[in-house]
Structures are given as structure tokens and as C-alpha cells.
Amino acid sequence: MKLKIYNTDGKATKRSVSLEPAVFAVEPNDHAIWLDVRSIQAAGRQGTHKTKERGEVSGGGAKPWRQKGTGRARVGTIRSPLWSGGGRVFGPRPHKYSVSVNRQTKRLARRSALSYKAQAEAIRVLENFSFDAPKTRDMATLLGALDLTDRKVLVMTGSHDANVYKSGRNLPKVNVIEAASASTLDVLSADVLVIQEDALEAITGLLQGTAGASEATEVVDTTNED
Numbered sequence: 001m002k003l004k005i006y007n008t009d010g011k012a013t014k015r016s017v018s019l020e021p022a023v024f025a026v027e028p029n030d031h032a033i034w035l036d037v038r039s040i041q042a043a044g045r046q047g048t049h050k051t052k053e054r055g056e057v058s059g060g061g062a063k064p065w066r067q068k069g070t071g072r073a074r075v076g077t078i079r080s081p082l083w084s085g086g087g088r089v090f091g092p093r094p095h096k097y098s099v100s101v102n103r104q105t106k107r108l109a110r111r112s113a114l115s116y117k118a119q120a121e122a123i124r125v126l127e128n129f130s131f132d133a134p135k136t137r138d139m140a141t142l143l144g145a146l147d148l149t150d151r152k153v154l155v156m157t158g159s160h161d162a163n164v165y166k167s168g169r170n171l172p173k174v175n176v177i178e179a180a181s182a183s184t185l186d187v188l189s190a191d192v193l194v195i196q197e198d199a200l201e202a203i204t205g206l207l208q209g210t211a212g213a214s215e216a217t218e219v220v221d222t223t224n225e226d
Contacts, residue, residue, distance in 0.1 A: 001118060005125050010145025017125050023207045028112035035101050036109035036184045045097040054079045054087030111207050113187040123193045125200060134166030154190035156182055158198025179203040
């Protein structure tokens, strides 16, 4: 699959890029996606919930009343779970929710998510760009030029760019992330992927397993073909 490369003015250049079929044209594996997303969401849970059991609530050191002769039920402590303010039976305890998924499955899940986006024609390849200073207006203008103002957009950069990141963090539907750190959930949560050229090479090289990321994509310049 070939995609046009756009500039920051939102116009298609005379260059195009070929997406690596091993990354963007695989048969999507929904189960691998489910496993990876489940692992990501589970890792986001704190697991700090805690309730007090009968041995942890205050009071109740003495027997409330004598065993027999009162006409009431036998009670040994006011910390009984049957009493208001007593301990909780089998209450939640702090624990981890992490679910381990092997590396091959995680890579398959990301390739599947990217393939879904490629099938939906929801990928825009953009020339490498940066901002002189962090300005939300600059990012909004860029996305407006690409006609993506009201869409959920994932902007993928080749490396961490503080100015680009800060320019997009105040936009509610925009997420800026380094390509190597983009997860399956990040890809699936976006309506459109805006990928810089360097980011495309980085994520293709990572998921394809090639040592040289520059060999993962082929850029074609059609300037002289007119």
C-alpha cells in the first residue's frame, strides 16, 4: 500500500511512501488485540482497595452482654460482620492486577491494530516537523489543514519532541506520543493516525524486527515524473 506524504500545510507532496505489508497488511488477530489491551488496562489499575476485617476494626474487646439469661442472641464481639460498623467478610485486599503477555503477542497485536487503520484508510503520513515553541494554536492549525479538527488523532513522532508534545496536550482529542511507545490501545483509541516519516520508519523497524529502520519503508519521489 502506498500513501501520499503531506506537508504541514495539509497539502499532498509529490512523494509517497510504501507501507510494509508485514506491519500494515497482516491478517488482524482479534484475540491478540484483546490480550494486549486487557494487559494494558490491567496495568493501569492501582489495586490499593482495602476494607477492614473483624480483626482490624476498633472496639469490641469485651463481650457486649453475658452469654445467657438476657433473651437476646449470643454475641462475642461488636466487631462481628453481622453488626453495623463491624468487619467486612472477605473484603478486598491490595493486590496487583498485572497480566503478562509475551513480546510476540504484543507485537502481533500492534501490527493488527495498524492493519485495521490501514484498511480503514485512517493513516496520514506527514513530513518531519517541529515547532519553535510549544503553542497549542500551531498544532490546531496543523490538524485543521489536514481536515482532522473534530477527530480523535494520534500524532506519532520519531523521537520525543517536547514542543510538539506540549503543543498537543491541551487539545482534548489529540494524543502525541513517540512511535516506539505507542501501544495497541493508543492506536485503537484514535480515529486517525498522523505519522511523521521518522516515526513510520521507527515503528516499522520495531515491529518488523529489522535492525535498520531505514530499510523498512520505501519513499518514492515523483517530482520529475510530470
